[in-house]
Amino acid sequence: MNPVKKQLLWLSCVLLVTASCSKDEQNVTPTDDNEAITTATLTLTNKATPTERVTATIENLNTTADFSKATLNLKANTTYTGVITLLDKTKTPTLDATQEIRGKANEHLFVYTPTPASLLTITPMDRDTNPAPGPYPTGLATEIKTGAAGTGKLKVVLRHQPGSKNGTPTPGTSDLDTDFPVVVN
């Protein structure tokens, strides 16, 4: 090997080694989802006896969901007022996504679909401030009427409809799509 080549080889080796000293990659930062929803809670209050409350919570929605406390145990032929709460527990302190959705009610819509359809009747009780032909429902607050005794599920979908909300679920994309098991006695 001629001397020039040898020197260059040395130079390149030295450069390669010194250049790669930075070890940034060894400091791993935890996963951070801007808009994780970890927890969805439905709180139902019996309209006739407001002390009677039913809550159902799904945890770990953003990974493998935990449905152990997710079942809604309701009375047949009863009217409840319903409230939904969404939390992001990956943030410190825990972030209440419901508040942010309420702030952007004009582009969000909660869609509740019971299976079988006769199990529950859900009516949204709130309105956004979209101009005519609005306002449209948002679905953060609802009235839920149970039918005859039975079991099934309640699908809750949060639609994000920026600039396209028209009162139907069609426009936009889903931010949340999950099922609460329902038992009506």
Place this chain on the structure above:
Amino acid sequence: MRKYGVVGLLSWLVVSTMTAAWAQSGPCMAVLKGRIVGKDSREPLPGSTAYIRELGTGAVLDTSGYFRLTNLCPGKYTVDYQFVGYKTVTLPVVITRDTLITVPVIQLAPDNQMLQEVVVTEHRSEAQQLLQTQSSLSGAALDQTRGQSLGESLKTITGLYSIQTGPTVSKPVIHGLYSNRIIILNNGIRQEDQQWGTEHAPQVDQFLASRLTVIKGAASIRYGSDAIGGVILVEPKEMPTQSGVRGEANLVGATNGRMGVASGMLQGAFGKTLPGLSWRLQGTLKRSGFVRTPTYFLANTSYHETNYSGDIHYQLNKWGIEAFYSQFDTKIGLFTGAQVGSLDDLYAAISRPEPLSQPGFSYALDRPYQAVRHNLLKIRTDYHTAKGGILTATVARQQNTRQEYDFLSFSGLTNPELSLKLVTHTTDLVWEHRDIKTPVGGHWSGSVGFNGITQGNVRQYLFLIPNFRSYGAGLFAIERYASGRVTLEAGLRYDYRWLRAYFLRDGTNQPYNTTHNWQNANGSLGAAYQLRPDLSLTANLSTAWRAPNVADLYSNGLHQSAVAYEIGNPGLKPEQAYNSNAVLAYSGHRLSGEVGFYNNLINNYIYLKPDSVPIIRQRGAFPAYTYTQVRATFRGIDATLNYKITPHLTLATKNSLLFAYNQTEQNYLVFIPPNRSDNSLRYDLSQWGTLSDVYMSVSGLYVARQNRAPAVTTRQQDGQVIFTGDFAPPPPAYFLLGAEVGFTARIGAHPLSVILSGTNLANTAYRDYLNRFRYYADEPGRSLILKLRLPFSVGKQT
């Protein structure tokens, strides 16, 4: 030895000028004048030379077809009349005192034996000496693609396609392979910009290139492992040698997207004041708004690009040193209609004939978008010796920061969803040995070299690929022997790769890491044979490998824009490719063209296989894909033919056929380019009034339906409809009409090149199988594009 011929020619031109200056006042006043024409065409051969052996001086045929040798002393001389690709004619001449001697017209016969060598001479770079199948775009052909992205420009070459994510992201595909299976060498440096992602377009400023060369097929030996699909070389202009400041201004405007591109370049050298020093500054600015399909605008398909580069070169005798810095910065809007929260959204979007939201035109660029910046610093030094050849050492640092911003629903945060910073250092040492002549008239050429690479990747926010550190080293040797009609080439390469990925444990957040290493040796054999003066055959056999990259091994996350949950496979083995190809090239009087055949067998071909069980996350169900390995074959034909109907009218046809198959599962592979045929009729006029290089052309591109795609099947799973193979069947075949007019006009002393082209002139609504957004919207409609290029000089030139 043709290379030295050119160097020699240049040097005796210099000598001849100097001799002329020195001899001005002497008694030698005779002038030798003449014409040199080609025996085949009877046309003058501009650039051919008349060289007086005894005086070591010569002259070049000027554009009017004459050469003049002045200030000759009386005597008997031997004159060589020569031109590249023609047989040299040697004739004696007698000069008498003070006379003008006009020699009879010299006719040079084409030298067919030298045809193979001519190619080598013309292509100065080492890359182009390789016998690998290659095609390039330069000069007028490259000018026609100005203003387009690299991926789109290269589509004009047979065997090349592009995989797109809407109208704003386009990645080159060679013979059906893309992403990490292609190496892009930008200005000699292996581009490292997270190219594993199908929606990650290469960060290369097309205006930097004076030539785009594509090596089709496995070209690992010279350019490193991974290149099992091919190599794309983006080669800049040669640095200037003439003193003074020169430049070039490019302007491109398009009606669709109301796109505007401005690119400028300034370069200079200092001549005798500072010999050997030259510089270049270059910058490009590109803005585009919403792209329009024949019937509606595609919301948020705006595009911003801001690039600049600087190059400084110093040549001192045998030493040359160059420093180059470039920054490429883009903000790429993604079509909002393709944003789906879940599989249900996807199915709803697919079933809609048109996007729901169809706003008017705007330059707005909001979420979802990608913001990517690529910086490159390169320092190269070379050492030339007549005996030893050329030794080149290059070190480079690249930093790629990629930030992907998804649609935000409620949080109003300004963070990206994905942030990746990849820093790459490369070192290359290449020794290209001197051409060695053998006693039997053949000659040897070749090179040996070392490539070193290390990368560090740092991620933030969502997890898609982990942090990692990698090292790679490769040693190669390529030798070529050319004699008469035959050129033979053989290459060998050894590679070592090391990869360590860094993670946090679930729950405890304890750091841990995993390490891989691979090594492999590969080889290639090539031969070129000049069957007839107008017919040549080139064949290659090569092997290549690709170590699994970090995305193949450790992806684990929701690929929102792909509506897929991608799961890596740490047990993957390296891909091993066996590539063979043959090209038959014919260059007749009226008909010319080439037909290439290729067969690429890849063992352990890595691809995303649909899983049977969908993954359920907060937004609903997503199909899951796991990286799997199969034995795959890619076979095809590239055929280009040009036929001169009249001296001015040319019919050209470019056809690319590709047949890819998953041999292990006895099924087709997804996202394989369908067959295509691009035909054009072109009329050329060298002069029309005051305009020169006038041409007009009409073209028709036919792209077949991809019938060799996995069947789309559906089934029920947990109350969800799950598609396998693909989400929708391939779109129908389509035909696009295009037209172009171009000419060069003189603005003072400067030639202004003008090209006006129209794409999709019939405003056809169509969808392309290789566009990942084909489920949601049509391709762009009609567009008229005006391209202006003006070379200029600043101040007084010497």
